[in-house]
Amino acid sequence: MITYRCFRNDDPPRLAEVWRTADLGPLAMQPMTTAELEAGVFSKPYFDRRGLIVATENDQIVGFAHAGFGPTADQKGIDTRVGSTLLAVVPPHALENEISDQLLMRCERYLQECGSTCLLGGGNDVYRGFYLGLYGGSDLPGILDSSPKMQQMFERAGYRQQQRITVHRRPLEGFRVPVNRLHIAIRRRTVMHVIDEPERRTWWEAATTTGVALRRYELRNKTDDVLGSATFWDMQPLSQGWGVVAAGLLHVDIEGPRRRQGLAQYLIAEAMHDLSEEGVALIEAHTTDANVAAAKLFEKLDFSQSGQGTLFEKVLT
Numbered sequence: 001m002i003t004y005r006c007f008r009n010d011d012p013p014r015l016a017e018v019w020r021t022a023d024l025g026p027l028a029m030q031p032m033t034t035a036e037l038e039a040g041v042f043s044k045p046y047f048d049r050r051g052l053i054v055a056t057e058n059d060q061i062v063g064f065a066h067a068g069f070g071p072t073a074d075q076k077g078i079d080t081r082v083g084s085t086l087l088a089v090v091p092p093h094a095l096e097n098e099i100s101d102q103l104l105m106r107c108e109r110y111l112q113e114c115g116s117t118c119l120l121g122g123g124n125d126v127y128r129g130f131y132l133g134l135y136g137g138s139d140l141p142g143i144l145d146s147s148p149k150m151q152q153m154f155e156r157a158g159y160r161q162q163q164r165i166t167v168h169r170r171p172l173e174g175f176r177v178p179v180n181r182l183h184i185a186i187r188r189r190t191v192m193h194v195i196d197e198p199e200r201r202t203w204w205e206a207a208t209t210t211g212v213a214l215r216r217y218e219l220r221n222k223t224d225d226v227l228g229s230a231t232f233w234d235m236q237p238l239s240q241g242w243g244v245v246a247a248g249l250l251h252v253d254i255e256g257p258r259r260r261q262g263l264a265q266y267l268i269a270e271a272m273h274d275l276s277e278e279g280v281a282l283i284e285a286h287t288t289d290a291n292v293a294a295a296k297l298f299e300k301l302d303f304s305q306s307g308q309g310t311l312f313e314k315v316l317t
Contacts (some may be wrong), residue, residue, distance in 0.1 A: 002062065002099060004106055007052035012037055012062045015054075021091040025146030027167070027307060029134040029238050039211050039247070040134045045131075046078050046207065053106045055090070055099050063090035065103035066110050070127040075202035083111030084120035084127045085306065088150055089141070093218070101154040108157075112316070121154035121312030124165060125286065129209050133238050138284040139247025141165040141309035151310060159285050159312035160176070164289040168303040172276040172283060173249045178301075182262045190227065192270055193218040198231070209233065216245075217271040219263060228254035228263050230271050235284070244304060249285035252294075265297055270302070 010033045019032035019068045030038055034317060041047065046068070055063040065088035072079045085107040090100050108119055120127060123140030142165050177183070198216040200206035213234040219227045232247045239246035254263050272283055285303065288292040 002055055002057050002102070003301070004053055004055055004102060004307045007054060007064075009052060011061065013043065017090055017269075018061050018064060019089055022089045023147075024087075024089065024135065025144050026134065027137045027141070027144055030241055032134070032171065035316055036134060037159045041130045043210075044130060044207060045162050049115075051107070051110050053103050053110070055103055055228060061094055061289055063087045063088065063099045063103060065089070065100075065107050066130060067107035068127075068129045069111075069257060070116070070129065071202075071204035075204035077203070080111075080115040082118045082120065082127075083114065083116035084123055085111070085154075086123045086127070086130055086140070087147075088153055090149075096149070097153070097156075100232055101156060104157055104268070105152055105268050117316050119159070119161070119314045119316065121159050121314075123311065124288070124311050128309075129312070132208060133212065133235065135232075136309065137238070137286070137307070138233070138235060138246075139250065139286045141286055141307070142311035143242050144307055146307060151312075154286075154312040157314070159314045161310050162275075162313035163308045165311060166289070166295065166305055167307040167309070168287065168295075168298045169306040170272070170283045170298070170301060170303040172272060172281055175272055177266070177273045183266050183269070186262060189221060191222070192267075193220060193272075194274065209250075214250075215275075217267060217274070219267050226255065227258050228252070228267050230264075230267050232271065232275065232283075244281040245279055246282040246284060247280045249283060265300060267307040268297070269301060286303040 016032045016034050016037055051067040053065050054061055067085045069078045069080050069083050085104055088100050088103050090096050122142035125139050128140045195216045216229055216231045218229045230252045231250045233250055235246040235248045252264055
């Protein structure tokens with residue numbers, strides 16, 4: 001008989017074991033450890049044991065699912081109006097679909113009790129409160145196509161696709177910064193600042209990236225005005241399983257009036273060159289289907305698609 005309950009303090013070692021035996025695809029952290037779950041999940045200041053639902057059979061954990069929330073508009077707190085079931089981890093079992101469906105139903109109940117009227121399936125660059133670096137690569141990609149059973153779980157529950165997210169990769173072996181008139185002109189009038197472990201700009205950024213090594217590149221003009229920035233993170237230990245040193249691009253910000261002037265491509269290219277000099281062998285970035293400009297930018301820099309995921313949505317009536 002399968003029973004369901006909330007997280008208990010003695011669960012982490014058994015949850016790590018369940019993760020190790022589940023097929024979560026090539027962009028999931030393996031082998032999972034209790035320490036990695038502690039860093040990416042349980043240590044977060046907003047972790048609520050009621051949102052992590054555990055399935056057991058004869059006192060053995062046979063699956064779990066985890067629901068949480070994103071930030072308020074000012075990123076100073078949690079907004080419970082939109083809630084997400086970030087993932088459901090269920091190893092092979094005769095009742096696998098039933099277990100998954102029951103876990104999701106209980107996550108939905110938790111989210112609704114907290115005030116959610118819109119439910120998501122998976123996380124993205126906003127809803128990354130847990131599992132950054134544990135599932136999906138450089139950021140949360142919704143639910144990856146390489147996790148088809150998890151996608152099917154949301155589809156059975158009436159969720160629909162909200163956005164598609166593409167994982168882009170660029171090996172840095174042989175990388176050369178593009179040389180053209182525009183880049184030469186930008187180089188003449190700007191200065192690049194490299195900041196290791198920059199001050200987190202918001203509470204949400206601090207909470208979601210605590211324990212993650214960040215490097216921020218800031219492009220400034222001669223009067224020291226910031227024109228744009230790009231933030232990368234060291235993807236260890238996730239990328240150890242790939243056999244390379246990798247950096248993930250978390251976000252690129254170009255000041256509004258200065259967009260469409262080639263600054264983003266210049267900034268990312270210069271950052272990639274600097275990271276390659278530091279021994280980084282691979283860059284990974286995510287884009288949504290709505291962000292056509294970003295996809296074209298990565299195409300210009302010879303990134304290739306290495307995976308896709310879906311962020312699911314169900315609006316409650």
